[in-house]
Amino acid sequence: xxxxxxxxxxxxxxxxxxxxxxxxxxxxxxxxxxxxxxxxxxxxxxxxxxxxxxxxxxxxxxxxxxxxxxxxxxxxxxxxxxxxxxxxxxxxxxxxxxxxxxxxxxxxxxxxxxxxxxxxxxxxxxxxxxxxxxxxxxxxxxxxxxxxxxxxxxxxxxxxxxxxxxxxxxxxxxxxxxxxxxxxxxxxxxxxxxxxxxxxxxxxxxxxxxxxxxxxxxxxxxxxxxxxxxxxxxxxxxxxxxxxxxxxxxxxxxxxxxxxxxxxxxxxxxxxxxxxxxxxxxxxxxxxxxxxxxxxxxxxxxxxxxxxxxxxxxxxxxxxxxxxxxxxxxxxxxxxxxxxxxxxxxxxxxxxxxxxxxxxxxxxxxxxxxxxxxxxxxxxxxxxxxxxxxxxxxxxxxxxxxxxxxxxxxxxxxxxxxxxxxxxxxxxxxxxxxxxxxxxxxxxxxxxxxxxxxxxxxxxxxxxxxxxxxxxxxxxxxxxxxxxxxxxxxxxxxxxxxxxxxxxxxxxxxxxxxxxxxxxxxxxxxxxxxxxxxxxxxxxxxxxxxxxxxxxxxxxxxxxxxxxxxxxxxxxxxxxxxxxxxxxxxxxxxxxxxxxxxxxxxxxxxxxxxxxxxxxxxxxxxxxxxxxxxxxxxxxxxxxxxxxxxxxxxxxxxxxxxxxxxxxxxxxxxxxxxxxxxxxxxxxxxxxxxxxxxxxxxxxxxxxxxxxxxxxxxxxxxxxxxxxxxxxxxxxxxxxx
Amino acid sequence: xxxxxxxxxxxxxxxxxxxxxxxxxxxxxxxxxxxxxxxxxxxxxxxxxxxxxxxxxxxxxxxxxxxxxxxxxxxxxxxxxxxxxxxxxxxxxxxxxxxxxxxxxxxxxxxxxxxxxxxxxxxxxxxxxxxxxxxxxxxx
Numbered sequence: 095x096x097x098x099x100x101x102x103x104x105x106x107x108x109x110x111x112x113x114x115x116x117x118x119x120x121x122x123x124x125x126x127x128x129x130x131x132x133x134x135x136x137x138x139x140x141x142x143x144x145x146x147x148x149x150x151x152x153x154x155x156x157x158x159x160x161x162x163x164x165x166x167x168x169x170x171x172x173x174x175x176x177x178x179x180x181x182x183x184x185x186x187x188x189x190x191x192x193x194x195x196x197x198x199x200x201x202x203x204x205x206x207x208x209x210x211x212x213x214x215x216x217x218x219x220x221x222x223x224x225x226x227x228x229x230x231x232x233x234x235x236x237x238x239x240x241x242x243x244x245x246x247x248x249x250x251x252x253x254x255x256x257x258x259x260x261x262x263x264x265x266x267x268x269x270x271x272x273x274x275x276x277x278x279x280x281x282x283x284x285x286x287x288x289x290x291x292x293x294x295x296x297x298x299x300x301x302x303x304x305x306x307x308x309x310x311x312x313x314x315x316x317x318x319x320x321x322x323x324x325x326x327x328x329x330x331x332x333x334x335x336x337x338x339x340x341x342x343x344x345x346x347x348x349x350x351x352x353x354x355x356x357x358x359x360x361x362x363x364x365x366x367x368x369x370x371x372x373x374x375x376x377x378x379x380x381x382x383x384x385x386x387x388x389x390x391x392x393x394x395x396x397x398x399x400x401x402x403x404x405x406x407x408x409x410x411x412x413x414x415x416x417x418x419x420x421x422x423x424x425x426x427x428x429x430x431x432x433x434x435x436x437x438x439x440x441x442x443x444x445x446x447x448x449x450x451x452x453x454x455x456x457x458x459x460x461x462x463x464x465x466x467x468x469x470x471x472x473x474x475x476x477x478x479x480x481x482x483x484x485x486x487x488x489x490x491x492x493x494x495x496x497x498x499x500x501x502x503x504x505x506x507x508x509x510x511x512x513x514x515x516x517x518x519x520x521x522x523x524x525x526x527x528x529x530x531x532x533x534x535x536x537x538x539x540x541x542x543x544x545x546x547x548x549x550x551x552x553x554x555x556x557x558x559x560x561x562x563x564x565x566x567x568x569x570x571x572x573x574x575x576x577x578x579x580x581x582x583x584x585x586x587x588x589x590x591x592x593x594x595x596x597x598x599x600x601x602x603x604x605x606x607x608x609x610x611x612x613x614x615x616x617x618x619x620x621x622x623x624x625x626x627x628x629x630x631x632x633x634x635x636x637x638x639x640x641x642x643x644x645x646x647x648x649x650x651x652x653x654x655x656x657x658x659x660x661x662x663x664x665x666x667x668x669x670x671x672x673x674x675x676x677x678x679x680x681x682x683x684x685x686x687x688x689x690x691x692x693x694x695x696x697x698x699x700x701x702x703x704x705x706x707x708x709x710x711x712x713x714x715x716x717x718x719x720x721x722x723x724x725x726x727x728x729x730x731x732x733x734x735x736x737x738x739x740x741x742x743x744x745x746x747x748x749x750x751x752x753x754x755x756x757x758x759x760x761x762x763x764x765x766x767x768x769x770x771x772x773x774x775x776x777x778x779x780x781x782x783x784x785x786x787x788x789x790x791x792x793x794x795x796x797x798x799x800x801x802x803x804x805x806x807x808x809x810x811x812x813x814x815x816x817x818x819x820x821x822x823x824x825x826x827x828x829x830x831x
Numbered sequence: 832x833x834x835x836x837x838x839x840x841x842x843x844x845x846x847x848x849x850x851x852x853x854x855x856x857x858x859x860x861x862x863x864x865x866x867x868x869x870x871x872x873x874x875x876x877x878x879x880x881x882x883x884x885x886x887x888x889x890x891x892x893x894x895x896x897x898x899x900x901x902x903x904x905x906x907x908x909x910x911x912x913x914x915x916x917x918x919x920x921x922x923x924x925x926x927x928x929x930x931x932x933x934x935x936x937x938x939x940x941x942x943x944x945x946x947x948x949x950x951x952x953x954x955x956x957x958x959x960x961x962x963x964x965x966x967x968x969x970x971x
Contacts, residue, residue, distance in 0.1 A: 097843060097846050097847060097850065100842070100843050100846055101843045104841065104842055104843040105843075145891060145893070148891060148920065149840075149841050149844075151920070151941075152841070152844060152920065152941040152942060153841060153843050153844060155941065155942030156843075156844065156847055156941070156942045157843075163942075249898070249902070249929055249932060249933055250896075250898045250899045250901075250902045250929070250933065251896075251898070251929075252890060252891060252896050252898060252923075252926050252929075253923065253925050253926055254891075255896070278872075278875065278876045278879075279876070281872050281875075281876070282872065285872070285894065300896070300899065301871075301894050301895050301899065302895075302899050302902070302903075303871075303875055303895060303899060303900070303903040304903075313872075313875050
């Protein structure tokens with residue numbers, strides 16, 4: 095019974111949500127005016143953070159994740175104090191909480207890698223936790239004592255809900271009861287509608303389902319709302335045929351002893367004692383049941399089922415049951431490897447489909463079998479379509495919104511800007527843009543580095559900004575949007591920009607260009623130097639990104655994901671880094687080429703350029719064919735020889751091409767017979783028996799009934815060089831025709 | 832086959848409870864089928880639509896909390912006899928006391944072992960069988 099994966103993914107979700115809540119709280123703290131009054135934080139958010147850590151505590155204890163459990167236990171205490179008003183929310187408390195998000199992340203990473211939980215990080219956090227909290231204030235007087243609240247009401251409130259009730263009463267906020275009636279099937283939407291409408295007017299303290307036996311499809315709730323609004327306003331704003339509002343009066347005078355805590359007597363609303371007038375005979379469902387609703391809110395359906403419908407509902411009890419259960423679990427967590435597996439099967443099916451199509455064509459070519467061929471053709475077309483849908487469906491499942499990684503970045507911005515004492519406003523757009531989950535996971539490091547760079551090198555110190563007539567607070571914009579089959583992410587700052595002259599000076603000093611070359615370089619090419627390993631224009635080396643390593647790693651990481659990065663900068667105005675990524679890793683763009691009559695796909699990410707092959711420009715250096723490309727020597731590889739395929743008889747007759755592929759600093763020109771064009775492909779891994787074959791990453795269906803091998807550029811380059819070194823020459827020669 | 836409704840907003844916790852109760856095959860012991868509710872509202876949806884021999888509920892849940900669910904069930908004709916187990920944190924003593932006062936039959940503090948849960952539910956189930964008020968679907 096291993097639910098550990100389930101645990102890890104749920105914990106991750108909770109931690110992500112926790113981090114988002116902290117960002118909201120942080121924004122609230124920041125929005126506080128210069129005068130340091132008490133902060134009005136949204137109690138719901140504080141409670142959410144408590145609940146998050148509370149759940150983590152329970153889960154981690156259950157799954158034997160001891161340090162996470164200990165950490166959660168301590169955090170829970172702190173958050174409990176916060177939500178119950180025993181501790182005030184201060185920046186230093188938030189700091190610790192933000193650090194907790196990071197430590198939780200470390201613990202989960204360790205769990206995923208099968209490593210023990212990090213000990214030091216947890217211990218350090220626990221230490222700073224003790225330091226950050228100054229419990230003082232002491233609880234305020236008990237406002238409940240002044241009010242005659244029904245103990246029955248208090249009986250169903252959790253401690254937190256009771257605290258919120260007390261807090262609201264202490265602040266003189268009025269109490270209202272909303273008697274609402276919802277259709278059980280649509281209650282979630284209806285409730286969200288009510289929450290949204292009620293939010294501007296106050297705080298919903300709790301929801302009490304009525305114990306009245308009603309019809310099984312609807313539910314009556316008493317919603318306890320604390321609000322400063324008058325009854326008239328609330329009625330105007332919230333009342334609907336299925337929502338009735340009444341105030342709960344505040345009685346300051348003491349009344350006779352309250353009823354027993356738990357009533358066992360006839361059904362009665364639990365806080366009937368708070369009614370303004372003794373209306374105990376009032377049956378909650380009575381005034382509403384007969385009124386057909388006209389405008390129920392949030393899709394709530396209020397309808398008294400007819401007798402016949404009721405009977406039918408009873409008859410269908412089992413069916414209804416099944417439906418409801420389906421309603422419970424609408425999402426499933428899936429291991430991405432399972433999706434990879436499915437995608438692999440799709441690729442395999444596509445290959446089978448090609449074979450089938452070829453057979454179909456043969457059948458159609460036979461005049462005697464024409465009608466059979468036509469039928470097969472139709473079926474094959476249909477298979478084609480459904481296969482396409484299946485592939486699309488699987489891809490869709492892999493997609494997650496970029497918001498996941500953006501949240502993390504927002505925390506980083508907060509942290510770094512505090513370390514650097516720079517005020518930074520992070521503006522995020524397009525967080526809902528969806529990308530392959532694997533890409534999102536790999537994106538956070540490069541993006542984080544770009545943001546660090548922007549804060550460190552881009553945004554100027556406050557004084558400098560003011561002197562330059564810029565707003566004191568720097569802005570970093572994080573924009574994401576979809577563009578065709580790609581997703582574009584921009585990181586834009588309004589900082590100092592990149593000084594081209596400095597970049598050039600540094601480039602010349604490092605011998606990357608000569609002074610003559612530098613004089614004629616385009617700005618775009620100059621800025622590209624920032625991606626050269628070890629390049630930095632910053633004089634001093636600092637904590638953050640200034641060690642001269644960074645942007646080259648960013649570029650490498652982005653390339654690994656099949657993406658490209660581009661930089662634009664306007665001195666004095668700011669810098670914009672643009673990352674363009676494929677939407678998914680499951681499908682890649684490839685250049686399809688023909689070698690000795692066979693098709694091959696070369697991933698576009700590895701293709702540098704393609705040129706016409708000029709046999710007369712060939713030279714031989716150390717037994718290896720080379721050609722000159724813009725003054726540089728490029729090693730050539732005859733793919734048909736490497737693959738052991740028949741060579742063309744006379745190569746002067748046909749126009750051939752050279753596809754230049756690159757991996758790291760190595761380049762290789764591959765001679766091919768034909769360029770077919772660019773195509774999006776799904777790679778199907780080669781089976782176990784072909785695992786040892788080097789130079790290919792898999793097979794794919796190339797359309798037009800062709801199945802081809804996908805070239806693995808780095809492996810091919812290595813193979814080509816070792817072969818021409820002669821180490822494998824014997825074997826190769828033997829296989830040559 | 833005894834049917835147990837598990838009301839808990841953490842899916843991992845639900846999975847744990849389900850496994851603890853369902854993977855429990857012993858000679859001569861009645862098998863258990865777990866029905867999951869992810870919130871108090873889910874529970875309210877499910878309660879009228881099936882027969883449950885026992886309800887296990889978390890206390891701290893958004894919107895409708897476990898105490899309110901206990902209160903609702905104890906006031907309802909059809910569910911007032913259903914054995915009810917509340918699960919809460921060790922520290923939430925006050926919430927626990929309230930739950931028992933409202934009519935919950937037992938409580939378990941998180942974290943608990945699968946064995947503890949089984950034993951408690953088993954106890955509640957046998958009590959429900961011998962006891963007076965059987966629970967039934969809302970027919971009639």
